[in-house]
Amino acid sequence: xxxxxxxxxxxxxxxxxxFSEGTPVLRDASLHLKGGASVGLLGAxxxxxxxxxxxxxxxxxxxxxxxxxxxxxxLPARRAIGFATQAIALYPVLTxxxxxxxxxxxxxxxxxxxxxxxxxxxEFALGPIARTRVHHLSGGxxxxxxxxxxxxxxxxxxxxxxxxxxxDFEARQLVVRRVRAWRExxxxxxxxxxxxxxxEELSTELVLLRDGKTRDLGALGAVLSNQARTLSLRGxxxxxxxxxxxxxxxxxxxxxxxxxxxxxxxxxxxxxSELRLSGNRLRDLLLRDPSxxxxxxxxxxx
Amino acid sequence: MNQDxxxxxxxxxxxxxxxxxxxxxxxxxxxxxxxxERTAMxxxxxxxxxxxxxxxxxxxxxxxxxxxxxxxxxxxxxxxSYMVVTYSGHAFYRDFWYHTQGRQALIRPxxxxxxxxxxxxxxxxxFVQLLLFTGFAAVFLGLPLNGHVLQVxxxxxALVTSGSALGFxxxxxxxxxxxxxxxxxxxxxxxSAVGGAIVATEALPAWSRTxxxxxxxxxxxxALNEATFGQGRWSVVLQSTAVILTFTAVCAxxxxxxxxxxxxxxxxx
Numbered sequence: 001x002x003x004x005x006x007x008x009x010x011x012x013x014x015x016x017x018x019f020s021e022g023t024p025v026l027r028d029a030s031l032h033l034k035g036g037a038s039v040g041l042l043g044a045x046x047x048x049x050x051x052x053x054x055x056x057x058x059x060x061x062x063x064x065x066x067x068x069x070x071x072x073x074x075l076p077a078r079r080a081i082g083f084a085t086q087a088i089a090l091y092p093v094l095t096x097x098x099x100x101x102x103x104x105x106x107x108x109x110x111x112x113x114x115x116x117x118x119x120x121x122x123e124f125a126l127g128p129i130a131r132t133r134v135h136h137l138s139g140g141x142x143x144x145x146x147x148x149x150x151x152x153x154x155x156x157x158x159x160x161x162x163x164x165x166x167x168d169f170e171a172r173q174l175v176v177r178r179v180r181a182w183r184e185x186x187x188x189x190x191x192x193x194x195x196x197x198x199x200e201e202l203s204t205e206l207v208l209l210r211d212g213k214t215r216d217l218g219a220l221g222a223v224l225s226n227q228a229r230t231l232s233l234r235g236x237x238x239x240x241x242x243x244x245x246x247x248x249x250x251x252x253x254x255x256x257x258x259x260x261x262x263x264x265x266x267x268x269x270x271x272x273s274e275l276r277l278s279g280n281r282l283r284d285l286l287l288r289d290p291s292x293x294x295x296x297x298x299x300x301x302x
Numbered sequence: 303m304n305q306d307x308x309x310x311x312x313x314x315x316x317x318x319x320x321x322x323x324x325x326x327x328x329x330x331x332x333x334x335x336x337x338x339e340r341t342a343m344x345x346x347x348x349x350x351x352x353x354x355x356x357x358x359x360x361x362x363x364x365x366x367x368x369x370x371x372x373x374x375x376x377x378x379x380x381x382x383s384y385m386v387v388t389y390s391g392h393a394f395y396r397d398f399w400y401h402t403q404g405r406q407a408l409i410r411p412x413x414x415x416x417x418x419x420x421x422x423x424x425x426x427x428x429f430v431q432l433l434l435f436t437g438f439a440a441v442f443l444g445l446p447l448n449g450h451v452l453q454v455x456x457x458x459x460a461l462v463t464s465g466s467a468l469g470f471x472x473x474x475x476x477x478x479x480x481x482x483x484x485x486x487x488x489x490x491x492x493x494s495a496v497g498g499a500i501v502a503t504e505a506l507p508a509w510s511r512t513x514x515x516x517x518x519x520x521x522x523x524x525a526l527n528e529a530t531f532g533q534g535r536w537s538v539v540l541q542s543t544a545v546i547l548t549f550t551a552v553c554a555x556x557x558x559x560x561x562x563x564x565x566x567x568x569x570x571x
Contacts, residue, residue: 059407061564078409087401091331093338098331106327106409109319150405 005036009072009080009188010056010157016065016212017048017055025051027212029066033157033188038179040203040220041192042292047209049192050086053159056190057083072156079107084150086161088142092135096126099134100149107153116152123181124148125174139166147175151182158182160191164198176201196292200224206292220292227295324411328419332393336423342389346431350375350382354435369531372445373502376530379435380522381494386462387486389424390469395479398567407563417557421466428465432458436526449534457525457539460546464518467553474560477568493517521545 010033017026025048033039043049054060056068058077072080090099100120104113121127124144134142143166151158160179164172179189179202191202199206206217217223336342354375394417397403406416436454439445447454468489469482476482494500496510497519503511514520525542528535 054404057404057408058410059404059564061562061566081408083404083408085401085404087404089400089402089405091335091396091400091402093335094331098334102327102331103405106324106411109323 005034005186007035007071008032009035010068010070012056012066012068014066015052015055015068017051017060017062019060019062025212026055029055029209029212029214030216031056031190031207031214033190035156035186035188036183037205038183038189038191038203039205039207040199041190041207041209042196042199042217043192043209048212049209050161052209052214053083053085053161053190053192057081057159059083070157075156079153080155081157081159082151082153082155083159084147084161084163086165088146090134090142090146090149093133095131095133096137096145096148097121097130099145100126100152103149104152116154120148120152123178140168140171143167144171144174147178156187158187158189160189160202162192162194163202164193164195172198196295200292223295224292227291321412321415324415325419325422328411328416329422332396332420333423335396336389336427342385342424342427345385345388346382346427347434350378350431350435353382354378369439369444369446372439372443373527373531375435375439375443376445376526377494377499377502377523379432380461380497380519380526381490381499383428383432383458383462384465384490384493384519385486386421386424386428386465387469387472387489388483389427390421390466391473391476391482391486392479393420393424394470394473395482395567399479403563403567410563413558413561417470417554417561421470424469425462425466428462429458432461436530440530445530447530448532449529449539451529453529453534453536453539454526456543457522457529457546460543460550461518461522464546464550464553467550467557471553471557471560474557474565477566493519496520498523518546518549 010031012029012031015026015029015031016024018024029048029052031039031052041049041052051060055064058068070077070080091102094102097117101113101117104116104120108116121130124147126145126148129137129141134145137145143163147160147163163175163179167175179191182189183204189202191199193199193202200220203220205219206223208215208217354371357378358371358374397406433455436445436458440447469486472482472485476485496506496514497503497517498506498514499519503514503520503523506514521542525539528538528542532538
């Protein structure tokens with residue numbers, strides 16, 4: 001299907017979910033996934049992020065309420081949604097190509113599968129290990145194969161539960177590039193991650209899940225622009241023991257202007273590395289841009 | 303077009319081609335796994351061959367009868383062909399071992415096509431084993447073949463299908479591989495014992511024979527005996543096959559009712 005940026009492809013309204021044991025996990029969760037956008041789902045451990053993904057895809061069994069509706073041009077749900085679960089879902093004795101091919105043939109049929117397999121292996125840089133059995137691969141490689149298999153059918157809606165676990169820097173960057181490419185192609189992406197830094201790189205919009213309820217936080221940029229920049233001054237005590245004891249002064253401010261004004265008394269011709277405060281030598285000055293980490297700590301806290 | 307993911311049957315396969323594709327995909331993957339893990343080959347082919355050679359007609363209770371060794375070989379073949387119960391059950395549990403069950407729950411293929419694809423390779427292995435052992439017994443062990451080879455094939459196909467259906471049922475009603483394996487070994491031994499696969503029915507006590515009527519093994523051996531030692535009457539073979547297929551239908555129906563792609567299992571190792 002031709003993907004339209006901005007169109008809501010998946011609309012979940014007032015979802016509730018409880019496992020058969022009776023513990024309610026979701027109480028009132030709503031979510032809109034738009035083409036060309038990537039929603040980062042924030043929430044503490046045990047908040048129900050994985051369960052929400054399960055409820056969205058209908059893959060968990062329990063007492064459910066609310067509705068999940070797709071607007072994907074009549075594409076069947078199995079073709080419209082790709083779901084990379086947190087646990088790596090691969091057959092270990094099968095090769096990379098066989099694992100990806102199994103799903104390609106199942107979802108696309110033999111005629112379309114060949115091209116889809118080749119394209120996916122290339123996208124995830126799996127060509128060199130295509131004929132290797134999965135049980136011979138590293139954890140990070142398995143994660144990439146898992147992602148490749150999950151999205152081999154190029155679904156317009158892509159759900160990723162902790163996609164960066166066990167990935168090294170290069171593989172992580174590959175995933176970031178893939179998610180951005182999917183967005184540009186018009187796919188709707190929903191992603192959860194352990195680390196806010198990952199959410200920051202993978203998302204354009206944020207939703208917070210807390211107490212079984214979702215809160216739409218809006219665009220990532222807007223969330224970050226409301227966060228304070230942080231100025232850290234680190235120095236060393238050259239005289240008093242212990243000799244390597246360090247000190248740190250952190251100033252939080254919402255604008256660079258404010259930072260400048262706080263440093264206003266420093267003459268412009270003085271190198272900051274030579275600055276001495278209260279008799280201490282300044283070792284480092286670090287101005288941190290707003291990040292999701294501080295926000296996540298505040299939002300996900302008890 | 304809007305569609306409600308919870309109530310829509312949009313995931314259901316559309317038509318025969320899709321059904322065949324689903325069967326083929328799961329069967330191919332399952333075949334690759336079974337062939338590379340090899341334990342199924344050992345239990346279905348090698349173990350009955352070894353036991354037949356070691357124990358032979360001494361176990362059958364027919365050591366004086368002509369073709370007794372061949373008869374014993376068929377008994378062991380029937381007994382171990384029912385390893386199809388274990389391997390069919392494992393085929394479904396495999397998705398929990400490898401965390402692929404979520405994919406099946408999302409894709410939600412036709413249950414019949416999914417189940418057929420899953421059990422087909424184990425079924426085929428057991429079926430081939432029965433034919434090979436019967437052929438070997440006929441050629442080398444003096445087993446007569448008074449009926450038609452098609453009678454042997456039909457009986458074998460019915461027997462392994464019943465085992466697959468039972469394996470599917472045991473998967474659907476159990477929560478762990480250990481439980482499934484224990485139950486399937488229990489089935490393997492008791493069905494074989496009272497069904498006449500280990501000791502010939504004629505040598506069993508009356509109460510055992512009565513119990514044996516409830517097992518596919520009894521009916522399979524009845525049909526095989528008719529095709530080999532007997533007169534090769536199709537009525538006997540078809541009647542026996544019908545009983546086995548009824549057993550299959552009951553198991554498959556119960557399994558389908560109990561089965562849900564979203565059902566959790568405790569065992570994921």
